[in-house]
Amino acid sequence: MPAPAVAAPSHIGIANLPNQRHKIVSRKGARFTIMVLGESGLGKTTFINTLFTTILKDYKKPEHRFAKQINNTVEIEITRAEIEEKGFNVQLTVIDTPGFGDYVNNRDCWAPIVNFIDDQHHGYMKHESRPERKNSDDLRVHACLYFIQPTGHTLKPLDIEVMKQLSTRVNLIPVIAKADTLTPSDMQAFKDRIRDCISHHGIQIFQATPHDDDDAATKAIMAASPFSVIGSETEVTYADGSVGPGRQYLWGAAEVENESHCDFKKLRNLLIRTHMHDLISSTEETHFENFRSTKLTAEGRSDDDPSARARKVMDTKMKEEEDALRKRFTEQVRLEEARFRQWEQRLIAERDRLNQDLEQQHRAVKQLEDEYEEVLALRKK
């Protein structure tokens, strides 16, 4: 049974972004980065092209594309476009990955991608303390679309493994590829099994929260997850006479932007319209903070880490210097104290000597007085 249709405006816009639950922090606009991931041949590249074509219909600015080597083996392709509405800018970046699962040994085939995601957090963490940092290299992933093969059965062990790795690092959004290859009832049963599998394995996927109690659109969007998508770079005539992206078959067309054919529109609304800000803020507040605290704890422990080792050497050196200083200080105090005691002794001796002097003087005066008295007494006689 197809999910209920959502009453959404007909064109893609980001005008209501500032009306989302929180205000976007930067006046300059936001950076929003989506990554697509999954086995090769599932239609990831086609999906990206479909997404850009349908978004950029309304925008004149040219998109640009470039490839980036993330290690010696993996090359990612980056597509960028600035989308703008009513003076509000979003720099949309989509990262296409080459896909994995083509090799006999798939163990750790996702490692370069997971490392790439971590590297972005790490790069940002290093730049965080520098106010003059350059933002253009920031490729922190706000939404990771994981493409699932439309087998009609359930998730493969490889999917489970990769999704587990991703779910602690990014907002993970599962997507069922090539929705046109399953009948609606098979699709529904497939979705149910995937949902069970995800919760059974404790995989954390992105949960769009409704913006208020009667946010029916968000509820309908989340009810459709995992999102089924159809990708196409060609346009077809829809059953209602309109023209849009789709795949033409003898029996008719699979319509990308038809909500009873697939969830492409719901997914696009979630990403570009209703929950872009939630995806950005949860990346910064939850995933980046998770990364940072794990990283800092690990650095504190690790002896293999060169920076931790350097810090340790530094600590030891500082402690030695401190000890030497304390020793010098104690010695100085001891000498000063001895000097003071000698001085004190000298003062006491001097005082005693003066007191004796004084006593002698007193005695002399007394004697003179006595003699004087005697003389006076003699004279009176």
Ligand SMILES: Nc1nc2c(ncn2[C@@H]2O[C@H](COP(=O)(O)OP(=O)(O)O)[C@@H](O)[C@H]2O)c(=O)[nH]1
């Ligand atoms: N039936 C069907 N085929 C698709 C769909 N999306 C892409 N394809 C086809 O699948 C093949 C692989 O697509 P591609 O985008 O290169 O897959 P990627 O390796 O995941 O990037 C191409 O022949 C596409 O035309 C879809 O939604 N339905």
Ligand SMILES: [Mg+2]
């Ligand atoms: Mg591709």
